Amino acid sequence: MxxxxxxxxxxxxxxxxxxxxxxxxxxxxxxxxxxxxxxxxxxxxxxxxxxxxxxxxxxxxxxxxxxxxxxxxxxxxxxxxxxxxxxxxxxxxxxxxxxxxxxxxxxxxxxxxxxxxxxxxxxxxxxxxxxxxxxxxxxxxxxxxxxxxxxxxxxxxxxxxxxxxxxxxxxxxxxxxxxxxxxxxxxxxxxxxxxxxxxxxxxxxxxxxxxxxxxxxxxxxxxxxxxxxxxxxxxxxxxxxxxxxxxxxxxxxxxxxxxxxxxxxxEQRPGVPQSLIRDRLAAIAEPGRFEMCRHLLGEPITTSELAKRMGVSEPQVSRHLKRLRQVGLVTSRREGRMIYHRLHPQLVLSLGSDVLTAIMR
Known part of the structure; x- marks a missing residue:
């Protein structure tokens, strides 16, 4: 409304x-x-x-x-x-x-x-x-x-x-x-x-x-x-x-x-659109991506290492990472030939307050 x-x-x-x-x-x-x-x-x-x-x-x-x-x-x-x-x-x-x-x-x-x-x-x-x-x-x-x-x-x-x-x-x-x-x-x-x-x-x-x-x-x-x-x-x-x-x-x-x-x-405190909040919740709700987030939280990690830890193929890991990057929950950086991925913990932590804010506005 x-x-x-x-x-x-x-x-x-x-x-x-x-x-x-x-x-x-x-x-x-x-x-x-x-x-x-x-x-x-x-x-x-x-x-x-x-x-x-x-x-x-x-x-x-x-x-x-x-x-x-x-x-x-x-x-x-x-x-x-x-x-x-x-x-x-x-x-x-x-x-x-x-x-x-x-x-x-x-x-x-x-x-x-x-x-x-x-x-x-x-x-x-x-x-x-x-x-x-x-x-x-x-x-x-x-x-x-x-x-x-x-x-x-x-x-x-x-x-x-x-x-x-x-x-x-x-x-x-x-x-x-x-x-x-x-x-x-x-x-x-x-x-x-x-x-x-x-x-x-x-x-x-x-x-x-x-x-x-x-x-x-x-x-x-x-x-x-x-x-x-x-x-x-x-x-x-x-x-x-x-x-x-x-x-x-x-x-x-x-x-x-x-x-x-x-x-x-x-004063333009950044606001999070409701559509992005829903996308972030949906992204981490999928069981495979939720488990991946647990590995991504502790330290930067490569695609191959993630695949090894989770017992899945590298293409599967890449698809999950792409989705998490699309909603801003994961960042990736290149060092030489290797690409390291890491979870954005502050955004995950703020999801609860973002949801509450969106509901109460």
Whole structure:
């Protein structure tokens, strides 16, 4: 499935690049709620968890549907400017009109956009929303009831939980990472002044592809949708803790579109295409090649020596080596009349993280 940004007629003025501490806090909360998605954050998670009061842990578990899977649009800026402080962003959240607040919260609780989300204050729409949320999980049903029973109390509880997170760990974390994210946003802003929007939107992640006619940028995601930039504008917000998730918010509102992109990806950290990941897995899954990899790991080795060790013909070994070279897992170098082959251990080691990254994007 594909999410598409329609940039036909879009100009640099339709985009705003900047930071959002509230969005970065949500990325942190997602990592806390889904630690198995983020093995690279084990040390950070351990430090943060050790310092969380039990009552805050309970509050985070209660609100987790707002950030565990479907990232709630409430945690992204609703209007320019960006680069505001967390207290300023929370003040904007407090002042957001009740209907929009309820609609965006309802989308997150259900984990999807749906018709009638802005009319859940009573009647059949309310009952349908609660039943659908309960079918998803008990915790989502509980949160749905709280939202429809007293939206303002729900909002107050959410803001209070965020403020407690800021005091417990995020204020210190933002002081550490905020300057770097601002530098990344500034680079993207400068790029927008020099290059076409489609080029910029494609450059922020290796999973994006662009077309010129019509001018569109396509992102490989687990849902489908289209957002027109010239109609709503677009925020480009870098994240550090959001890795490896590129988040696109095209919720059915008149709010600006959001691209929450990974700061490292913008700096062109090499990405591995899904097709190459599948080819590498298939290459080493064949029993003969898997056994060959064990011999190739320890030291450079010739074709004839491999054939002798494995008890097969040299042409068979050559065919296996050719396949492993095609997917980049084996390198070969000539020394005089001899050619030595060796496994690329780092690529094999990274296969697991590459698979996980490709699945989670």
């Amino acid at each position: 594909v999410v598409t940004l329609d940039v036909e007629g879009a100009r640099a003025s339709h985009f705003v690049a900047g930071t959002s501490p509230l969005a970065e806090l949500m990325a942190c909360l997602h990592t806390l709620a889904e630690p198995e998605h983020h093995p690279e954050s084990r040390e950070w998670l351990a430090r943060v968890r050790d310092g969380l009061p039990g009552t805050l842990v309970q509050a985070l578990n209660y609100h987790a549907p707002l950030w565990a899977r479907y990232r709630c649009r409430l945690f992204y800026p609703v209007q320019p400017p960006l680069d505001r402080s967390l207290p300023a962003e929370l003040d904007a959240l407090r002042r957001l009109d009740p209907r929009t607040f309820a609609q965006l919260a309802a989308y997150a609780i259900r984990g999807m956009t749906f018709a009638g989300a802005g009319e859940i204050a009573g009647g059949a729409a309310q009952r349908s929303f609660i039943r659908a949320s309960e079918r998803h999980s008990f915790s989502r049903g509980e949160l749905a009831r709280a939202l429809v029973d007293d939206p303002e109390r729900f909002r107050d509880g959410l803001v209070e939980t965020v403020e407690r997170c800021a005091a417990a760990f995020f204020d210190a974390e933002w002081r550490r990472i905020g300057p770097g994210l601002k530098d990344t946003a500034a680079k993207v802003g400068a790029q927008l002044r020099r290059e076409p929007p489609s080029t910029v939107l494609t450059s922020v992640t290796p999973t994006a592809t662009g077309t010129e006619r019509p001018a569109r940028v396509h992102y490989d995601k687990l849902q489908s949708g289209v957002g027109k930039v010239s109609d709503r504008g677009c925020f480009l917000i870098p994240t550090l803790h959001g890795w490896p998730h590129l988040i696109l918010k095209l919720d059915e509102t008149d709010l600006p579109l959001v691209v929450h992109f990974i700061a490292g990806d913008w």
